[in-house]
Amino acid sequence: MKEYQTITEISGPLVFAEVDEPVGYDEIVEIETEDGRTLRGQVLESSEGIVSIQVFEGTGGIDRNASVRFLGETMKMPVTEDLLGRVLDGSGNPIDGGPEIVPDERQDIVGKAINPYSREYPEEFIQTGVSAIDGMNTLVRGQKLPIFSGSGLPHNELALQIARQATVPEEDEEGDGSEFAVIFGAMGITAEEANEFMDDFERTGALERSVVFMNLADDPAVERQVTPRLALTTAEYLAFEKDYHVLVILTDMTNYCEALREIGAAREEVPGRRGYPGYMYTDLAQLYERAGRIEGKEGSVTQIPILTMPGDDETHPIPDLTGYITEGQIMMDRDLNSQGIEPPVNVLPSLSRLMDDGIGEGLTREDHGDVSDQMYAAYAEGEDLRDLVNIVGREALSERDNKFLDFADRFEEEFVQQGYDTNRSIDDTLDLGWELLSDLPKTELNRIDEELIEEHYHEDETAEAVQAD
Template sequence: MKEYQTITEISGPLVFAEVDEPVGYDEVVEIETPNGDTRRGQVLESSEGVVAIQVFEGTGGIDRNSSVRFLGETMKMPVTEDLLGRVLDGSGNPIDGGPEIVPDDRIDIVGKAINPYAREYPEEFIQTGVSAIDGMNTLVRGQKLPIFSGSGLPHNELALQIARQATVPEEEESGDDDDDEGSEFAVIFGAMGITQEEANEFMQDFERTGALERSVVFMNLADDPAVERTVTPRMALTTAEYLAFEKDYHVLVILTDMTNYCEALREIGAAREEVPGRRGYPGYMYTDLAQLYERAGRIEGREGSVTQIPILTMPGDDDTHPIPDLTGYITEGQIYVDRDLNSQGVQPPVNVLPSLSRLMDDGIGEGLTREDHADVSDQMYAAYAEGEDLRDLVNIVGREALSERDNKFLDFADRFEEEFVQQGYDTDRSIDDTIELGWDLLSMLPKEALNRIDEDLIAEHYREDEGETVEATAD
C-alpha cells in the first residue's frame, strides 16, 4: 500500500492528489492529517497522474502535508441479519451505543444490476394501512413508488406511518405461491440531510411503536458532510439486497429526502467545476438516480423482494423541477402530499387525483385482495374527480344552481376527504376495511351513476340505506 504526500488542491469536499500509478474509480482512500486524524474518502475521478477524492468526514484540517493511502478496494457494507434493530450513521457505523457489528459478509455498496431477464414481475400486494395508498394507489412488492411532497408538509409522518404499518397480508403469505412461505418483512429507513430534531422524532417513534425491532435505520444529519449523503442510500440498499436475496426478507426501503441527496450531487459537481445541467444539477443526475431506484425488484428463484418508497420535497411545490421530473421518469408512479388538504387538517394529506401507481392493476384482484378492489377504486376516482370539477362550478354559480345529482357528487367529494383520505397517522386500516369504507361512500350516489362497477358487485355490496341517510342529513 503506497502512501503519498502529494495533495495539490482542496476544493469544498474534494481533495486532489498526484499519483504515479493507476488508481481505480470508487477506490477507498484514507487521509491522515498532520495532527493524526484519519478521514475516509473515495476516488471520484482518476486520470493520468491526478486523482480527485471525495472526503466523507469533511476536508477541515487537511492540508498539503496530509498523507494519502489508497486501499485497493471499493467501499463495502458489513452485512448481517443482526443489523435489524440497529441505528447507523450515513456511512454505516453504529451510533446507537450497541455492540460492534460482526458481519457475515462485506458487500460492495455499488451493488450489481439485476439482469432484466431474471427479474420477476411485481404483482404481490403490500398493505401500508393507509387507505389513500392501499385503496387508490396500491403498492406492490418490488415496486418503486415515490412520495412527492413540499417543504413543511408532513411527509415524514406519512413515512413513519408506512414504516410502522407496512406488512404482507396473511392471505398473501399463505397463498398458492410456495416461494413466499416463511418470508419475513423488514424496513430499511435511510435519512439524508435531516435535522437533529427530525432525527429525534424518527427515533422516538421507532422506539415507541416497536418498529425498530424489524428495521435498520441509517441517519445522515444536516450538519454531516454532504458527501456522505451520496453514500447513505447505497449503504441502505446494499443492506436491503442482502436481507432480501440472501435471507429471504420482503424489504421496504424508505429514503428521505432525495432532494438533499441531489443537492449533494450538485455541490460535488460544482467543486469539480463540471458543466451544469438543468438548474445547476449535474447532467448525469438521471443516471445517478436510476442507479438507486432500479435496485428495487424481485429476482426469479429468490423468495425476497426489495420495494422502494423514496421521498422528495419539490422546491417551490414544482413537479417540473428536475428532481421530481427525473424521478417520475424512472419510477412506477407517485404519491402526492397536498398543501391544500394539509391546511384543511386532513391526515395524511394525500391527493389521490394526481397520484398514480402504474403497477396497481397487477397487485390487486381475485386471489390477492378483494375482487372488487379495482372497480371500487376506478369508481371513486371518477366520482371524486367529478366532485372536484363541481367545486369550481359552485364558486361561480352557487350550489343552489346545481342539480340533485350534482349535489350528491359534491357531498361525495367532501366525505371522501373527511372519511376515506382522513384517517390520522395512528390508524391502521386493512385492505378489507378500506374497500368496505369505499362501498359506504359510493352508496351515497345513485346506482345508475356507478357505471364503472360490475352490476353483480353493485347488487351484492350497494347499501340502500346509505343514500337515505345522506338525504336525511341534507334535509
Template sequence: MKEYQTITEISGPLVFAEVDEPVGYDEMVEIETPQGETLRGQVLESSDGLVSIQVFEGTGGIDRNASVRFLGETMKMPVTEDLLGRVLDGSGNPIDGGPEIVPDERVDIVGEAINPYSREYPEEFIQTGVSAIDGMNTLVRGQKLPIFSGSGLPHNELALQIARQASVPEEEEGDSAEQSSADHSSGDEPREDDEEGSEFAVIFGAMGITQEEANEFMQDFERTGALERSVVFMNLADDPAVERQVTPRLVLTTAEYLAFEKGYHVLVILTDITNYCEALREIGAAREEVPGRRGYPGYMYTDLAQLYERAGRIEGREGSVTQIPILTMPGDDDTHPIPDLTGYITEGQIVMDRDLNSQGIEPPVNVLPSLSRLMDDGIGEGLTREDHGDVSDQMYAAYAEGEDLRDLVNIVGREALSERDNKFLDFADRFETEFVQQGYDTNRSIEETLDLGWDLLSMLPKEALNRIDEDLIEEYYREEEAETAEVEA
C-alpha cells in the same frame, strides 16, 4: 497500499493528489493529517497522474503535508441479519450504543444490476394501512413508488406510519388474507414468520435531516416497537454532503442482502431525495463540472436510476426490495428536475397536497395526480378483493367530477346545480374527510378501506356507478346509505 504526500489542491469536500500509478474509480482512501487524524475518502475521478478524492468527514485539518493511502478496494457494507433493530450513521457505523457489527460478509455498496431476464414481475400487494394508498394507489412488492411532497408538509409522519404499519398479508391458503387483515384491524402487530420466507423488514434511510427530525423518528420507532424489524441509517444536515451520496447505497446494499440472501420482503424508505440531489450539485460545483438544468449535474438522471432500479424481485429468490423514496419539490414545482426525473424512472407517485393539509386532512394525499402504474397487477384475483379495481376506478371518477363541480359552485352557487351534481359535491367532501382522512395512528386493513369506499359510493344513485360490475353493486351497495343521502338532500 500505495501512499503519497502529493496533495496539490483542496476544494470544498474534494482533495486532489498526484499519483504515479493507476488508481481505480471508487477506490477507498485514507488521509492522515499532520495532527495524526485519519479521514476516509473515495476516489471520485482518476486520470493520468491526478486523482480527485471526496472526503467523507470533510477536509478540515487537511493540508498539503497530509499522507494519502489508496487501499485498493471499493467501499463495502458489513451485512448480517443482526442489523435488524440497529441504528447506524450515514457511513454505516453503529450510533445506538450497541455492540460492533460482526458481519457475515462485506458487500460492495455499488451493487449489481438485476438482469432484466431474471426479474420477476411485481404483482403482490403490500398493505400500508393507509386508505389513500392501499385503496387508490396500491403499493406492490418490488415496486418503486415515490412520495412527492413539499416543504412543511407532513411527509415524515406518513413515512413513519408506513414504516410501522406496512406488511405483506398472507395469501396462500383459504382465508389467510382475511385473517391477516383481521389481525391488523385489531391493532396486533403483523405476523412476520407464519411461513418460511414471509418475514417483513423496513430499511429507513434519512439523508440531510435535522437533529430534531432524527429525534422524532427514533422516538416513534422505539415507541411503536417498529425498530425491532427495521434498520435505520441517519445522515444529519450537519454531516458532510459527501456522506449523503453514500447513505442510500448502504441502505440498498443492506436491503438486497436481507431480501435476496435471507428471504425478507424489504421496504426501503429514503428521505429526503432532494437533499441527496443537492449534495450531487454541491460536489459537481466543487469539481467545476458544466451544470445541467437549474445547476444540477447532467448525469443526475443516471445517478437516480442507479438507486431506483435496485428495487425489484429476482426469479427463484423468496425476497423482494420495494422502494418508497420521499422528495420535497422546491416551490411545490412538479416540473423541477428532481421530481421530473424521478417520475420518468419510477412506477408512479403519491402526491401530498398543501390545500388538503391546510384543511387538517391527515395524511393530505391528493389521489387525482397520484398514480401507481403497477396497481392493476397488485390487486388481481385473490390478492385483495374482487371489487378493489372497480371501487378504486369509480371513486376516482366520482371525486374528479366533484372537484370539477367545486369550481362551478364558485361561479353559480349550489342552488343552480342539479340534485345529481349536489350528490357528487357531497361525495367529494366525504371522500376527503372520511376516506383520505384517517390520522397517522390508524391502521386500516384493505377490507376496511373497501368497505368505507362502498359506504361513500352508496351515497350516489346506482345508475351513476357506471364503472362497477352489476354483480358487485348487487352484493356491496348499501341501500341504507342511499336512503340517508336522500333524506339529507
C-alpha cells in the same frame, strides 16, 4: 498499498493529489492529517497523474502535508441479519451504543444491476394501512413508488406510519416463513427530525424489524451519496440472501441531489438543468432500479423514496427525473394539509402504474379495481363541480350534482382522512369505499360490475328516492 504526500489542491469536499500509477474509480482512500486523524474518502475521478478524492468526513484539518493511502478496494457494507434493530450513521457506523457489527460478509455498496431476464414481475400487494395508498394507488412488492411532497408538509409522519404498518398479507396467510423488514435511510435531516424518527421507532417497537441509517444536516454532503447505497446494499442482502420482504424508505432525495450539485460545482463540471449535474438521471436510476424481485428468490426489495419539490414545482429536475424512472408517485397536497386532512394525499394526480397487477381476486378483493375506478371518477366530478359552485352557487346545481359534491367532501374527510395512528386493512378500506359510494344513485355506478353492486351496495331511502326520480 502506496502512500503519497502529494496533495495539490483542496476544494470544498474534494482533495486533489498527484499519483505515479493508475488508481481505480471508487477506490477507498485513507487520509492521515498532521494531528493524527485518519479520514476516509473515495476516488471520484482518476486521470493520468492526478486523482480527485471526495472525503466523507469533510476536508477540515487537511493540508498539503497530509498523507494519502489508496487501499485498492471499493467501499463495502458489512452485512448480517443482526443489523435489524440497529441505528447507524450515514457511513454505516453504529451510533446506538450497541456492540460492533460482526458481519457475515462485506458487500460492495455499488451493487449489481438485476438482470432484466431474471426479474420477476411485481404483482403481490403490500398493505400500508393507509387508505389513500392501499385503495387508490396500491403499492406492490418490488415496486418503486415515490412520495412527492413540499417543504413543511408532513411527509415524515406518513413515512413513519408506512414503516410501522407495512405488511404483506398474502405471505402472512400462506405462512411461508418470509419476514418483513424496513430499511430507513435519512439524508440531510435535522437533529430534531432524527429525534422524532427514533422516538417513534422505539415507542412503537418498529425498530426491531428495521435498520436505520442517519445522515444529519450538519454531516458532510459527501456522506449523503453513500447513505442510500449502504441502505440498499443491506436491503439486497436481507431480501435475496435471507428471504425478507424489504421496504426501503429514503428521505429526503432532494437533499441527496443537492449534495450531487455541491460536489459537481466543486469539480467545476458544466452544469445541467438548474445547476444540477447532467448525469443526475443516471445517478438516480442506479438507486431506484435496485428495487425488484428475482426469479427463484423468496425476498423482494420495494422502495418508497421521498422528495420535497422545491417551490412545489412538479417540473423541477428532481421530481421530473424521478417520475421518469419510477412506477408512479404519491402526491401530497398543501390545500388538504391546511384543511387538517391526515395524511394530505391528493389521489387525483397520484398514480401507481403497477396497481392493476397487484389487486383483484386472489391478491386483494375482487371489487378492489372497480371500487377504486368509481371513487376516482366520482371524486374528480365532485372537484369539477366545486369550481362551478364558485361561479353559480350551490343552489343552482341539480340534486345529482349535489350528491357528487357531498361525495367529494366525505371522500376527503372520511376516506383520505384517517390520522397517522390508524391502521386500516384493505377490507376496512374497501368497505369504507362502498359506504361512500352508496350515497350515490345506483345508476351513477357505471364502472362497477352489477353483481358487485348487488352484493355490496348499501340501500337507503334517499338513494332510492333519487333513483326513482
